[in-house]
Amino acid sequence: MSETTASRKVTVVSPQGLHLRTADRFVKTAKQFDSRIEVIKDGQRAEARSIMDILSLGANKGAQLYIEATGHDAQQALDVLAGLIESDFADEETHANEETHAEEETRKSSDQDQENV
Amino acid sequence: MKFADFVSVEAIQSGLEAEDKEEVIRELIQALLDVGKIDGDQMDSIVGAVMKREELGSTGIGRGVAVPHTKHPSVERLVGTVGVSKPGVDFNSLDGEKVQLFFVLVSPPDRPGDHLRALENISRQLRNETFCKFLKQADSVEDIRSLLTEADNNEFVS
Numbered sequence: 001m002s003e004t005t006a007s008r009k010v011t012v013v014s015p016q017g018l019h020l021r022t023a024d025r026f027v028k029t030a031k032q033f034d035s036r037i038e039v040i041k042d043g044q045r046a047e048a049r050s051i052m053d054i055l056s057l058g059a060n061k062g063a064q065l066y067i068e069a070t071g072h073d074a075q076q077a078l079d080v081l082a083g084l085i086e087s088d089f090a091d092e093e094t095h096a097n098e099e100t101h102a103e104e105e106t107r108k109s110s111d112q113d114q115e116n117v
Numbered sequence: 118m119k120f121a122d123f124v125s126v127e128a129i130q131s132g133l134e135a136e137d138k139e140e141v142i143r144e145l146i147q148a149l150l151d152v153g154k155i156d157g158d159q160m161d162s163i164v165g166a167v168m169k170r171e172e173l174g175s176t177g178i179g180r181g182v183a184v185p186h187t188k189h190p191s192v193e194r195l196v197g198t199v200g201v202s203k204p205g206v207d208f209n210s211l212d213g214e215k216v217q218l219f220f221v222l223v224s225p226p227d228r229p230g231d232h233l234r235a236l237e238n239i240s241r242q243l244r245n246e247t248f249c250k251f252l253k254q255a256d257s258v259e260d261i262r263s264l265l266t267e268a269d270n271n272e273f274v275s
Contacts, residue, residue, distance in 0.1 A: 017233040021174055024211060051178050051211060052244050058237030060230055
C-alpha cells in the first residue's frame with residue numbers, strides 16, 4: 001500500500017454553511033478512513049477528525065475548502081468527503097426528522113456494534 | 118464575531134443546578150427570559166425546539182462543551198448566554214463525557230450566517246485548553262465575564 005497525498009477543492013453549497021450537524025457527519029465519516037485528513041479554509045488548517053476544528057473554520061455558503069488526505073485510502077476519503085459537502089449531505093440522516101429518535105437510541109452502541117442497528 | 122456580540126452577560130449562570138438535558142436547557146432559556154431577551158410566552162416553544170434539535174444529534178461537541186441551539190421566529194437577532202455546571206450534566210455528548218460548559222443560542226430563522234459565526238467563535242476559543250479549563254473552573258458570573266472579555270481581546274487565541 002502506497003502512502004499518497006491527494007487534495008480536492010470543494011465549495012460549500014448549504015445555505016446554512018457547514019453547521020454543527022453536518023460537521024458532525026463530516027467528522028464521523030473522516031474517522032472511517034485511515035488517512036490523515038485536513039481541511040483548509042483561507043490558510044487555516046483543521047483536523048478533519050475534530051469537530052471543534054471543523055466548526056472553527058466557520059465555513060459558510062460559498063466558502064472554498066481544500067480537503068487534503070495522506071494515506072493509502074486518501075483518494076477514496078476525498079471522494080466520499082467531497083461528495084458529502086458538494087451534495088449538502090443529501091444522502092441521508094442529516095435531513096431526516098421522524099426516524100432520528102430511534103437513531104439517537106441506537107447511537108450509543110452503534111460505534112462498537114454496527115450490525116445490530 | 119465575538120462573545121460580546123451574542124452572549125447576554127446579565128443572563129450568564131455560574132452555578133447551573135440542573136441534572137439532566139431538558140432541565141439544563143430550561144434553566145438556560147429561563148435565564149434569557151429573566152433578562153428580557155426572549156418573550157415569556159415563548160419559553161415552552163423555545164425549550165421544545167431546542168430539545169427537538171437535540172434529538173437529531175447531541176450538540177455536546179466534546180471537551181465538556183455543548184452548544185444547545187435552535188432557530189426561533191420570536192427573536193429578531195441572535196441571542197445567547199453561557200452557563201457552567203460544576204458537576205456536569207449527562208448530555209449524550211459526541212465523546213460521551215458530561216458537559217460543564219453550555220453556550221445556548223437562539224437565532225432568527227433567516228440569519229444562518231450569524232449562527233455559524235457564533236459557532237465558529239465558540240469552537241475557535243474553546244480549542245484553547247487554558248480558556249476551556251478556566252471557564253469550567255469559574256466560580257462567579259464575574260469570572261466568566263472577564264474570561265469572555267479576555268477571549269474577545271484575543272488573549273487566549275490570536
